[in-house]
Amino acid sequence: MSDVFNKVNLLSADMKTATSGGPRPLYRVLDSRNGEALLEGRRVVMAACNDYLGLSGDPRVTQAAAQAALRFGTSCSASRLVGGTMPLHEDLEGRLAAFLGVEAAMVTTTGFQANLALAPLFGPGDVVFSDRANHASLVDAVQLGAAEKRFYRHSDMARLERQLSAADPAAGKVIVTDGVFSMEGDVCRLPDLHALAVAHHARLIVDGAHDIGLLGAGGRGVSEHFALPGAVDLYTGTFSKCFGSVGGVVAGSAEVIHFLRHTSRAMLFTAAMPPSAVAAALAALDIIETEPERRVRVFEVARQVNEGLRALGFDTGESTTPIIPVRMGQTEPALRLWQAVLDEGVFTSGVGFPAVPEGQALIRLSLQAVHTDAHVARILDAFAAAGRRLGYTCAPSPAPVGSQRADADPILAAAR
Incomplete structure (x- = not known):
């Protein structure tokens, strides 16, 4: 047996x-x-810590976290859907949407869950094109979805173009990529990805875990780094790197965020991001914008x-x-x-x-x-x-x- x-x-x-x-x-x-x-x-x-800006120990960040814990407690003890949403969550979502230049944002409990929350977008009749070097959470999101999967060699734009060309023209198509790849430290080829997405009527989703807060003159990630505002249709990210906290975010159009709020199991069936972590991320965002x-x-x-x-x-x-x-x-x-x-x-x-x-x-x-x-x-x-x-x-x-x-x-x- x-x-x-x-x-x-x-x-x-x-x-x-x-x-x-x-x-x-x-x-x-x-x-x-x-x-x-x-x-x-x-x-x-x-030399093994992703706190790139050194904010997890900054007194302004730690004090904000401590004050939030004293005021709101250590946990929301409920999902965002049914009682776990606090004003802090909405404050952070509004700030992040404005920071990234998009209509809306959705805060999740971890960065891993931010990517898993994408799964409802990958439905039957769709095709997802994913870089083979993408983070495990993005790979899992693709696997969770019902779409057809296509994985291309790391940053191989010629291979991606062939895969896009071979796809059913009637299919919904989406390209998913890390902004900065977590193992090799190289940056995605956003200009090429954007051009291919436009040419093949595909959406482009970028996981900004390692670039939001780090790249670009204002720290807004790969789109600012390459001076391509509007090139990214949907961002995901985490607060465990540049923001010195923990948690995740999905940011894009208000319509898409509204859909994900009500369909993503990674959002619906988990306790909300703790108040101390939200407050820490808000304080870190202040520093990212000003320093x-x-x-x-x-x-x-x-x-x-x-x-x-x-x-x-x-x-x-x-x-x-x-x-x-x-x-x-x-x-x-x-x-x-x-x-x-x-x-x-x-x-x-x-x-x-x-x-x-x-x-x-x-x-x-x-x-x-x-x-x-x-x-x-x-x-x-x-x-x-x-x-x-x-x-x-x-x-x-x-x-x-x-x-x-x-x-x-x-x-x-x-x-x-």
């Missing part, structure tokens, strides 16, 4: 390697703040680290953002390098399957505006020492070029 629990022995080879007795990058307990972390009594540089120097700083940190790693011979791919991969290929050498870098006092993310395809393991650095020049030096010194100790030599990756460059934003270029 079969036992459903027998699957516990079916972990992938990469996951078995990462969870065995050797280097263990997963589920480590850390106390992290201001670019550093306390790990098992030892203080290390924290562009934070974006300038994090891109300067990213430039120094990326150039330094390339000079050391590490392959950092096409990254132009504060997400920097050190591409290793196989899981075992990646984990050895991860441990050696940690031994030198820098905590990074060791990433293997299923977060990346098998055979494409990497170490991911997530950099922050609160990282100092001393932190940058410690990161580069750690990789230099770890590489020497392990005898790793990697072919340097070419400098990213073209319209994807995130540091092409005028406000960021002015900081050079």
Whole structure:
């Protein structure tokens, strides 16, 4: 007789390697703040946190969260639909809609749920075209929908064009993509995606988890970065990166948001975003709108680290953002390098399957505006020492070029 629990022995080879007795990058307990972390009594540089603007520890954000908890309690204890909506939720939705230049926004409890909330849009007779490097939550949303699925090679616009051309002209078509890809740190090819969407009468949905708050002179994400207002039909996003909080958002036309409010199971059947998290996101939005120097700083940190790693011979791919991969290929050498870098006092993310395809393991650095020049030096010194100790030599990756460059934003270029 079969036992459903027998699957516990079916972990992938990469996951078995990462969870065995050797280097263990997963589920480590850390106390992290201001670019550093306390790990098992030892203080290390924290280079695995997506708090790009350093707002989760900003006193204005933490005080707003604390005051909201004292006033409204720790939980709404109900779904948004039936009693969990507070004035704070509507304040944040209105602010975000205005910030992104759209008609309406819908706040969800997590960023993952913001993407799952898209599923009702993907119905029978529709076709969804999804970049293979999209975040797992966007992949799950596509799988949950009833539409036909088409996955194209990462940022392969020629492949996407062929797929769009081969689709039934009468079908409803939608392209879904990350704005900034969470593992490789490269930016979506929005001008090309927009042109293809227009040519093939498709809608364009962008997950702005890693670019809203970060890219563009005002932090409004990829559409502002590429100076293409109106190119994106629907945004999703999260508050767990640039907003120093937790929660998610879907933003676009009032008609679409109204539809999703009443059809998305990820919205209907979950407790509302806690008041403290909403207040924190509102305070963070104030800072995002008024302190562009934070974006300038994090891109300067990213430039120094990326150039330094390339000079050391590490392959950092096409990254132009504060997400920097050190591409290793196989899981075992990646984990050895991860441990050696940690031994030198820098905590990074060791990433293997299923977060990346098998055979494409990497170490991911997530950099922050609160990282100092001393932190940058410690990161580069750690990789230099770890590489020497392990005898790793990697072919340097070419400098990213073209319209994807995130540091092409005028406000960021002015900081050079």
